[in-house]
């Protein structure tokens with residue numbers, strides 16, 4: 001089994017949906033490499049994105065937040081913009097921060113998981129900006145303040161979580177995080193405590209890339225040469241912002257770190273027992289050498305489905321060999337019984353939380369991401385995916401107990417760690433009991 005694995009390929013749902021939409025007409029399918037071995041699987045995510053109401057409802061919890069921070073100020077697009085709009089674009093490009101102007105003020109804000117936080121505000125009275133002679137003067141002041149805030153926020157995250165933001169060295173394509181990205185990362189780090197740690201006291205290293213670098217992935221978690229986990233986050237594509245989904249990305253990747261921290265190891269089947277609880281089995285086809293994961297059906301316990309080459313899920317036996325409608329072995333995948341992703345989600349022994357479930361590893365990370373986000377998403381996970389909810393809830397608490405000792409902390413409904421007490425435990429219990 002190769003160790004130089006492509007172990008965790010972590011596309012965000014939004015990225016998957018976007019790519020799927022792009023490719024829908026031509027039926028060009030996405031490649032997802034996601035297993036413990038060098039298995040390649042391909043999936044038509046358009047089918048997933050279309051039809052499962054529950055999955056869509058879950059995905060809808062995470063709306064687009066910031067539209068664009070990578071706008072080129074070319075002559076053609078700047079010609080129709082006012083000087084204020086061009087300045088707003090420059091601010092967005094440099095800091096990921098939105099600048100808006102009303103009759104009474106200029107405000108500079110970041111949006112974290114749909115909630116706006118105002119960072120700076122300058123009053124306008126009688127057509128003049130308080131303290132300043134012109135917009136240019138005010139902007140120069142704001143720019144300097146935003147630079148200070150960036151430095152301060154990064155320092156704050158480094159001190160609080162002991163995380164490290166990797167800087168470019170030589171040809172290394174990493175870059176410093178922008179201010180808005182730091183707010184997004186902060187959200188994920190706070191909500192994933194203690195999964196930000198790689199040892200008892202050392203936080204995880206985070207690489208943000210300058211530009212497109214990860215070959216189709218949005219982010220991934222992987223161990224470095226010293227066997228220490230690190231997180232890699234793709235740079236924004238032209239015209240798109242990385243900020244819009246960074247909270248989700250970091251929570252997802254820290255979900256992988258959580259699995260690692262509690263001892264799950266996908267490179268050793270026996271140390272990844274949780275996959276069976278998640279309703280998956282590993283398979284090894286002696287005829288073809290193919291290895292991978294198959295998701296089990298609750299309708300027919302003898303049936304399982306593996307992700308096929310055309311994006312559909314293929315019914316197979318325990319060795320991953322394709323089966324037809326009658327359960328007979330067939331030689332080609334197209335002769336087998338095949339289901340769309342949403343059909344598989346509907347019959348899965350343990351329903352995945354989102355439309356992104358190429359492997360049990362990703363089901364785990366997605367479940368952890370949604371569980372830790374906020375009350376609304378946690379409630380949705382409990383209502384739609386009760387089995388997965390129980391597993392991630394238990395594993396999350398196990399990690400907290402390993403880190404801080406049993407009986408000390410629990411995760412509250414907002415995804416934050418709080419002291420374990422009768423009151424905090426009851427709040428969670430009441431919330432859970434109200435749900436199906």
Ligand SMILES: [Zn+2]
Nearest residue numbers: 008009010365
């Ligand atoms: Zn992942």
